[in-house]
Amino acid sequence: MKTINVELAANAYPVYLGRGLLSQAELWRKHLGRGKVLVVSNDTVAPLYMHKLRPVLEGPQAELHVIPDGEQYKTMETWSGILDKLVQMKARRDASLIALGGGVVGDITGFAAASYMRGIRFLQAPTTLLAQVDASVGGKTGINHVKGKNLVGAFHQPAAVFIDSATLDTLDRREFSAGLAEVVKYGAIHDAPFFDWLEAEADAIGARDPGALDYLIARSVTNKAEIVAQDERESGIRALLNFGHSFGHALEADTAYKRFLHGEAVAIGMVVAAGLSEGRGLCPGGTSGRLAELLLRCGLPVQIPADIPVEGLARVLELDKKALASGLRLILLEAIGSARIDDRSSESEIIGAMRSNQQNSSV
Numbered sequence: 001m002k003t004i005n006v007e008l009a010a011n012a013y014p015v016y017l018g019r020g021l022l023s024q025a026e027l028w029r030k031h032l033g034r035g036k037v038l039v040v041s042n043d044t045v046a047p048l049y050m051h052k053l054r055p056v057l058e059g060p061q062a063e064l065h066v067i068p069d070g071e072q073y074k075t076m077e078t079w080s081g082i083l084d085k086l087v088q089m090k091a092r093r094d095a096s097l098i099a100l101g102g103g104v105v106g107d108i109t110g111f112a113a114a115s116y117m118r119g120i121r122f123l124q125a126p127t128t129l130l131a132q133v134d135a136s137v138g139g140k141t142g143i144n145h146v147k148g149k150n151l152v153g154a155f156h157q158p159a160a161v162f163i164d165s166a167t168l169d170t171l172d173r174r175e176f177s178a179g180l181a182e183v184v185k186y187g188a189i190h191d192a193p194f195f196d197w198l199e200a201e202a203d204a205i206g207a208r209d210p211g212a213l214d215y216l217i218a219r220s221v222t223n224k225a226e227i228v229a230q231d232e233r234e235s236g237i238r239a240l241l242n243f244g245h246s247f248g249h250a251l252e253a254d255t256a257y258k259r260f261l262h263g264e265a266v267a268i269g270m271v272v273a274a275g276l277s278e279g280r281g282l283c284p285g286g287t288s289g290r291l292a293e294l295l296l297r298c299g300l301p302v303q304i305p306a307d308i309p310v311e312g313l314a315r316v317l318e319l320d321k322k323a324l325a326s327g328l329r330l331i332l333l334e335a336i337g338s339a340r341i342d343d344r345s346s347e348s349e350i351i352g353a354m355r356s357n358q359q360n361s362s363v
């Protein structure tokens, strides 16, 4: 087992990583309070993994709350259903909530933990690659509003994160690849040696070699922990984690969140942003091609599909820009392993970058 500490000013917490961690009762007990325990999972993950948690739940008074599977259930209703359950259990301030599932379960359970009695203990057991390398670390919790994704939420750090990488054995290929987009992102913005390693090990990663996966998760969590520790509330460097996300978000919104998984949209977005950086002369020629090649090997798309007009994407970006007031903020690459925040892109430069990505026959 490996432990990575997330060092925040007010509280530090461990991220444990290893195969079989879900059943390590001793380790869990160190972090569970003395009160009642509620495990929140969904109707896909609970049947697969709830039994693994049984040894952990033998001591405390514990219950399971199953929510329906899907981003469309990351709502006020599902959140208040968790609160109802806590009230019904007569849970007090010493209670603990455990999130067993992907990012949806993690975000909604975290927000319930942040709000019940102004904040109770929260433990994460992420089961998708995306949740393991990204969503479970950093304390962002929340739900969707009909007017927008993640519009309602709070910062609430977990007391500990338990990453059982054996859970990835049942994750489907598309979801697995989507998680890899965020992994490649850490290499691209912050960790050039990791990017080199990903290139060297892409085949082993695709075959889900356990050693390669554990290394990749640990290195990703270390990167995220480092960045979050420097900027817990996203006033500066944490924004670099949004590399590829403005374009990705535009693609997701323009296709009503139905066509792309988040990681797929981000993969395309990163290649567009790298292309723009290269066009500006900020990073060496060939950088976006190198990034695209690795993403393709990870099973990800790297080009805006020909049937999506870039003007529609530009309109979504325009809305983001208005929301910011200060102009559109993009994360651009200076090289593989180094990124910067940039507020200077003009509309024509942005449209040009999207168009050349869409028309480029070599990616």
Ligand SMILES: NC(=O)c1ccc[n+]([C@@H]2O[C@H](COP(=O)([O-])OP(=O)(O)OC[C@H]3O[C@@H](n4cnc5c(N)ncnc54)[C@H](O)[C@@H]3O)[C@@H](O)[C@H]2O)c1
Pocket (backbone or CB within 6 Å): 042, 044, 045, 048, 069, 070, 071, 074, 101, 102, 103, 104, 105, 107, 127, 128, 129, 130, 131, 134, 135, 136, 137, 138, 139, 140, 141, 150, 167, 168, 169, 170, 171, 172, 175, 262
């Ligand atoms: N809080 C953050 O910092 C943060 C960061 C990134 C994303 N997010 C949020 O995370 C969510 C996306 O998370 P996600 O990609 O994990 O999606 P998800 O939670 O919807 O999980 C994807 C699918 O995989 C299934 N699944 C989960 N674990 C499985 C397993 N081990 N085996 C088989 N199937 C499994 C789920 O039931 C679901 O159908 C979004 O709502 C996003 O806003 C939050």
Ligand SMILES: [Zn+2]
Pocket (backbone or CB within 6 Å): 182, 245, 262, 266
């Ligand atoms: Zn993301």
